[in-house]
Amino acid sequence: MSDPRTPRGMTDHTDVAAIAGNVGAATVPTPAPASAPVPVLMGLPIPAPFSLATARTALIPDHYWLVANRSPDPEGNTNYFSSAQGAYVPETDQGYQDFITNGGMATYIATDGELADVLRKSNLPYTTILAAGWTDWGFVPPADMLLTIEATGLGITSTTTPALNATYSLDPAVLLRMNSNVNYIQNTKLVPAATHMHGPPATDAVTPAAGPPVSLPPGTFPGGATTKQWPDIDGNLHLFPDPDTFVVFATAIADYIAQLNDWAAGGGTDPLPPPTMELG
Numbered sequence: 455m456s457d458p459r460t461p462r463g464m465t466d467h468t469d470v471a472a473i474a475g476n477v478g479a480a481t482v483p484t485p486a487p488a489s490a491p492v493p494v495l496m497g498l499p500i501p502a503p504f505s506l507a508t509a510r511t512a513l514i515p516d517h518y519w520l521v522a523n524r525s526p527d528p529e530g531n532t533n534y535f536s537s538a539q540g541a542y543v544p545e546t547d548q549g550y551q552d553f554i555t556n557g558g559m560a561t562y563i564a565t566d567g568e569l570a571d572v573l574r575k576s577n578l579p580y581t582t583i584l585a586a587g588w589t590d591w592g593f594v595p596p597a598d599m600l601l602t603i604e605a606t607g608l609g610i611t612s613t614t615t616p617a618l619n620a621t622y623s624l625d626p627a628v629l630l631r632m633n634s635n636v637n638y639i640q641n642t643k644l645v646p647a648a649t650h651m652h653g654p655p656a657t658d659a660v661t662p663a664a665g666p667p668v669s670l671p672p673g674t675f676p677g678g679a680t681t682k683q684w685p686d687i688d689g690n691l692h693l694f695p696d697p698d699t700f701v702v703f704a705t706a707i708a709d710y711i712a713q714l715n716d717w718a719a720g721g722g723t724d725p726l727p728p729p730t731m732e733l734g
Contacts, residue, residue: 514576518550518560519569523590534560535569540582567591567599574602580621580687591722600718607687608710609730610703615695618703618733620686624711635675635682636704639697643673673697699733706731 516538524542525533533542534550543550554560563569567588574583584606591599604624612618622628675682675697682694684703694700713727 515578516553518553518558519563520560521563521566521569521586523565524587535566535586537573537576537578537582540579540585542585565590565592567594567602571598571602574605580606596718596722599722600714603714603726603729604711606729608707610706610733611730612699612733614734615699618692618694618699620690620692621688622703622707623685623687624707629707629711632704632707636701638676639673639701675700702733706733 514537516536518534518536520532521535521542524535525531527533527542532545534545534547535541536543536547536549539549550560563572566586567590570583570586570588571591571594573586583602588599588602594602607621607623609621610618674680680696682697682700683691684694684700685691694703710727710731717724717726
């Protein structure tokens, strides 16, 4: 069933959810009027059976949405969200005019939060998701709200080490590496000098040489390093000057995720925790 809020001549946002990987939840899209031409993508024949969801698979990185709770704006202007520009643009925008001239058709979607969810499921950059905003989540379930917010990372500011100021990823794989480093640091602090059983090189290929264990100072990164390069969400490296600063950073990340989880568990109706945290 199509969304009753969908105006004539515009497509239902539910078919875009199918593109974003939520095929099971998609419904049959609202077709365009019979008089509207059906675009041919990149000069290729339209596959059968044809669906607008199939047609738009290649268009998500360069597509436009009419977001009902954002348009018209307070000045009465009609605006569209451009995934390519990562911004709301006026109807007169040249990119939008080229889009419709080439047979494109903006997708109607009820709220900016629903759009942010679609953009996240389409693996678009976090800056594009942030630009869409989420003043109204519409029908997005709390679990998907959480994933969308986490996809935009956490802003960190440090008063003592400004070089660390950046937005950092909350991707599970990144968090796993972070926890591994924190565990290593904490474990080396449990013993005054953490010992690593690495003797001198072997004298032959069969029998390793005997040698004394190597002692490292307490509280080091893996391998005995005392500093650590860590990437932000854009891949830029930042130098953590010591293990303790890294632990404070990882703790701030963990606290923020815990706050988000509590927020989602409560139905996502309370105020969101701020998307930035300050280190000492």
